[in-house]
Amino acid sequence: MSGTLADRIVLVTGASSGLGREVSRAFARQGARVALVARRDAPLERVRDEILTARGRAEIFPFDLTEIDAIPYLVEAVTRAMGGPVEILVNDAAIGAAGLVEDSPLAAYRRCLEVNFVAPLALIQAVLPGMRARGWGRIINVTSGAGRHALPGASAYSASKAALNALGESLRVEVAADGIAVVTFSPGAMATGFHERIPVHGRLAKKFPLRWTRRTDTVAERLVAACRRPRAEVIMWGPARLGLHLAYWQPRLLEWLIAREFARPAREERSA
Numbered sequence: 001m002s003g004t005l006a007d008r009i010v011l012v013t014g015a016s017s018g019l020g021r022e023v024s025r026a027f028a029r030q031g032a033r034v035a036l037v038a039r040r041d042a043p044l045e046r047v048r049d050e051i052l053t054a055r056g057r058a059e060i061f062p063f064d065l066t067e068i069d070a071i072p073y074l075v076e077a078v079t080r081a082m083g084g085p086v087e088i089l090v091n092d093a094a095i096g097a098a099g100l101v102e103d104s105p106l107a108a109y110r111r112c113l114e115v116n117f118v119a120p121l122a123l124i125q126a127v128l129p130g131m132r133a134r135g136w137g138r139i140i141n142v143t144s145g146a147g148r149h150a151l152p153g154a155s156a157y158s159a160s161k162a163a164l165n166a167l168g169e170s171l172r173v174e175v176a177a178d179g180i181a182v183v184t185f186s187p188g189a190m191a192t193g194f195h196e197r198i199p200v201h202g203r204l205a206k207k208f209p210l211r212w213t214r215r216t217d218t219v220a221e222r223l224v225a226a227c228r229r230p231r232a233e234v235i236m237w238g239p240a241r242l243g244l245h246l247a248y249w250q251p252r253l254l255e256w257l258i259a260r261e262f263a264r265p266a267r268e269e270r271s272a
């Protein structure tokens with residue numbers, strides 16, 4: 001299933017910043033035509049201009065993914081403007097929410113599920129019939145270690161990423177015979193500002209700490225490689241890979257380590 005990405009049409013959500021920006025640039029370097037999707041026009045224009053300056057090809061599609069019912073029209077608009085159907089879908093856009101379970105409003109859960117799970121699902125449903133008909137497609141769902149083992153104070157985000165993981169597992173088997181690969185891609189911690197933008201609800205003193213960050217360009221190259229030579233799941237971050245093993249073999253040890261990490265900022269503040 002390996003191959004060139006030249007001239008392929010790629011739709012990247014979350015293309016205005018962080019990992020999505022770097023993924024878009026990395027696909028463009030491979031000769032792919034990139035449809036850049038996110039809400040904010042100006043950052044999208046900057047990413048498009050960076051790609052055009054480097055002699056790549058990209059178009060912007062400002063769109064709010066909470067407009068779920070309009071997603072089929074977004075995909076139609078991309079198909080028209082790019083001169084062909086979406087062949088590679090990268091579901092990268094996401095939001096977070098922090099708060100203890102009893103303090104977090106239902107709206108925070110709904111919003112996380114909508115942006116991080118329902119919107120990627122609607123995009124998949126919109127592009128899948130075409131991919132099946134052509135016998136080729138790639139769907140990359142950017143998830144998180146929190147989707148494999150939920151984090152305290154981040155249940156809404158963790159639940160939404162767990163749902164996306166489950167969707168990928170079902171879909172991968174359903175479409176495998178049609179030349180479509182589904183990759184669950186967990187990038188690990190990155191200093192993109194995502195963490196800082198997460199709203200905190202209720203009494204939570206501190207968000208789960210962000211540690212051992214990786215560069216977005218390195219992560220993006222790995223995502224593009226996973227598109228060329230698909231694997232079921234890529235977990236880039238060592239602690240998340242270790243967590244996966246511990247969750248099965250030593251679940252109590254894993255919970256102890258997570259609880260220790262969760263308490264760390266307060267402990268460090270006390271000793272400062």
Ligand SMILES: NC(=O)c1ccc[n+]([C@@H]2O[C@H](COP(=O)([O-])OP(=O)(O)OC[C@H]3O[C@@H](n4cnc5c(N)ncnc54)[C@H](OP(=O)(O)O)[C@@H]3O)[C@@H](O)[C@H]2O)c1
Nearest residue numbers: 014016017018019038039040064065093094189190192194
């Ligand atoms: N950063 C980390 O440490 C980390 C760790 C594990 C997993 N991840 C995952 O990696 C992915 C990328 O995260 P990042 O760190 O690059 O975050 P980021 O810089 O905050 O990027 C998030 C992107 O999503 C877009 N977005 C958010 N809400 C949207 C909406 N309603 N409609 C359309 N677009 C929307 C944002 O663009 P606009 O604001 O312009 O709409 C932005 O481009 C996410 O799936 C995240 O869960 C990140």
